[in-house]
Amino acid sequence: MLRAVRTSILLGAVVPELRSEAEALASDLSDLVRVRGRITAEKARLAENVKQLEGERTRLAGLVAERAKAQGEAEAALAAQTARESDLAKQASDLKDLITRMESAQAGHNVASEAADAAALRQSARLSPAIAFARARGSLHLPVSGDVRKDWGAPDGFGGTEKGVSIATRPGAVVAAPADGRVAFAGPYRSYGELLILNAGGGYHVVLAGMERINVSVGQFVLAGEPVGAMGEGSARTAAAIAIGAAQPVLYVEFRKYGTAIDPAPWWVKAEMEKARG
Secondary structure, X not given: OHHHHHHHHHHHHHHHHHHHHHHHXXXXXHHHHHHHHHHHHXXXXXXXXXXXXXXXXXXXXXXXXXXXXXXXXXXXXXHHHHXXXXXXXXXXXXXXXXXXXXXXXXXXXXXXXXHHXXXXXXXXXXXXXXXXXXXXXXXXXXXXXXXXXXXXXXXXXOOOEOOOEEEEOOOOOEEEOOOOEEEEEEEEOHHHOEEEEEEEEOXXXXXXXXXXXXXXXXXXXXXXXXXXXXXXOOOOXXXXXXXXXXXXXXXXXXXXXXXXXXXXXXXXXXXXXXXXXX
């Protein structure tokens, strides 16, 4: 009887402790099951992420290959266009003839011009002038700051009259496009130095000559005010600089309609032109 009482007392003291330990073990086991579940889910998520990353790598590799191919095609088209420009420049007898030949060459809209159109589409959201050139009178800014040394219609010293405006500017001056337009010609031409011709639409062309460097290429669409080139240090003896005996760089500007030079005065911002004329 006494032994039974002692056993009962001992069990009464041990069982609660065992029960507490069992409950703790059950709780730990439940936590372990939850952790294992989270680990399994995380492994599945990571596996899916790896799969997506591999797919993205494959897609990017394809895009890189396509871009390299497109760049190669564009470079080939540009090289072909440059060769054609050189031929046109050699064949043309004067600026009017050069513009006429360019228009004829572009009428065919060959593969090179299609590539140029695609390049222009990537470079600019707009492929036509925001405002028709004929309606832009009084709103165009001069392409460089400087002094007008020879104006349109002034005697050219050879029995004729000037067909453009000669602006003496500072060495290294940035040249900006005076109007929206597509680059029709960009490169050296006779004694004009680096020559840039913009097709402004409606039969109008803007001619900029005497630069040391041109930053745009044929087929590219440029916006008014966009930098298109830079002047040299004044050492390049272009026709315009020689004609006025200027030591500093001289930018020669012409506006043409259907190949014929026209007076650009009505298009310039009046206050700017008056300041440039002194």
